[in-house]
Structure formats: C-alpha cells, structure tokens
Amino acid sequence: MAVLPELQKHQRGRGFRYASSAPVKWSVGNGKLMKKIKIDPQAFCMLATPFGPVAVLWSLYQGAPKIGQILISNPEISALQAVEMFFPDAVASSCTEIDIFVDQVEAFLNGADIHFSLDLLRLDLCSPFQQQVLRADHTIPRGSVSTYRLIAEHIGNPRSARAVGTAQANNPFPIVIPCHRVIRSDGALGGYGGGPEMKRTLLDMEGFVVKKGLGLLYGF
Numbered sequence: 001m002a003v004l005p006e007l008q009k010h011q012r013g014r015g016f017r018y019a020s021s022a023p024v025k026w027s028v029g030n031g032k033l034m035k036k037i038k039i040d041p042q043a044f045c046m047l048a049t050p051f052g053p054v055a056v057l058w059s060l061y062q063g064a065p066k067i068g069q070i071l072i073s074n075p076e077i078s079a080l081q082a083v084e085m086f087f088p089d090a091v092a093s094s095c096t097e098i099d100i101f102v103d104q105v106e107a108f109l110n111g112a113d114i115h116f117s118l119d120l121l122r123l124d125l126c127s128p129f130q131q132q133v134l135r136a137d138h139t140i141p142r143g144s145v146s147t148y149r150l151i152a153e154h155i156g157n158p159r160s161a162r163a164v165g166t167a168q169a170n171n172p173f174p175i176v177i178p179c180h181r182v183i184r185s186d187g188a189l190g191g192y193g194g195g196p197e198m199k200r201t202l203l204d205m206e207g208f209v210v211k212k213g214l215g216l217l218y219g220f
Helices: 005-010 079-086 096-109 128-138 148-154 161-169 196-205
Strands: 043-047 054-061 064-071 144-147
Touching: 043 096, 054 079, 054 096, 064 096, 128 148, 128 161, 144 148, 148 161
Parallel strands: none
Antiparallel strands: 043 054, 054 064
16 A cells, blocks of 8 residues: 555554445535545545445644545445545555544444544634534534524524535534534424435434424524
8 A cells, every 4th residue: 555655654554444345325415426625635544334434534734634524425426436536646544643533433423422522623624604604513412403593693694594504515524523413493304415314313323303393402
C-alpha cells in the first residue's frame, strides 16, 4: 500500500477495515451523490457497521490529523467506487487519533451512547451558516429531536428553515453531528443521507419513538 511521505509517521495498519467482493452502497445528503470537499483528503479509513460501510476521509492539517468528511451507506453507489471516483489520490491509512475516532463511530452505530467531540472535524470547510446549523445539531441530546424551524429560530434566522434543511442534507459529518435528530415540524422524519430507514432505526436505537406527537422535542 502506497503511503504519502507526510502521513508515514501517523500511519497504522488498520486503515482499511472493510473488505467485500460484493458492492456496498452509500452516499451523502438525502440520497444525492456527495459533493467533493474543498481539499482532497490524503487518506481514508473504512469500517463495517450494521448500516453498511462508513468511510472516514482525513488528512494532515497544521501538522495534526483532521477529518474532512464522513460517508455513510445508502443504496446508490458503493463506498469503494465513490472513494475511487471522488478521491482517486486517497490512500487507505489510519493513525492513533483516527483509530480512536473510528472505534467511537463503530460503537455508536452498534448502540453505544457516545457524544462526539468536534475537535477532529474540519468545520472550517463549511460556510458560516452551515457551521451554525451543524453546531446546533451537535447540541441535540440523545433521545431527543428538534425541527428545521426550531434550529432556524435558534440561530437567529427564523425564515431559514428551508436553508437549514439544505445544510442538513449536505452535512459532511453525519453520525458525529447528529442531523438524524432533526425532523420536520409536522412530525415526519424528513430526509437523511443514509435513507429514511436508517434515520428511523437510529432514532429508535436512541430511545425516541418515531410517531407524530410522541417523543421529546428539543427546543434549545
């Protein structure tokens, strides 16, 4: 496996944790193909989960490993195809910090109660508006949901519920920033990059009853 020189001191042998001869599907953003982030990640780490593979794309930024994007599964395109298509120069590699992070993602998707730190995420790659939305998402506690309208009000732009939905749909860090905890004001689930069934399953796993009129609504 080729490794870029600047990654060598960070590399460990666990970068590619998922292998299958069958195609596995994923995407980002309401079932749409992901948009390439502003800088090419130099490495990726892929892991198997009950929801299909998850790819963590990372690179060194200011001398430390940082995550530029997290890709979750969905029936439209295989993880390997997408990494090859959008990030052809990325190498399968990991390091201590990324291993710890990936272990947390894996545990979360297997039901563990984990509140992720934002320290490893390249939030600076997002617009100021999207950063506001994603930081609001990050405060929604496990077992609760909020709505696009409530988040719009919380960030001081009450007429921006549709734009909030767009920011959610393009969340580069699903799971870690729990946009699955944001639903429509009428109680409907709304969209999710991993598909509605994954969204429903995650909320059920977290103890939220997905039914109109039930559950804890988080209003900040």
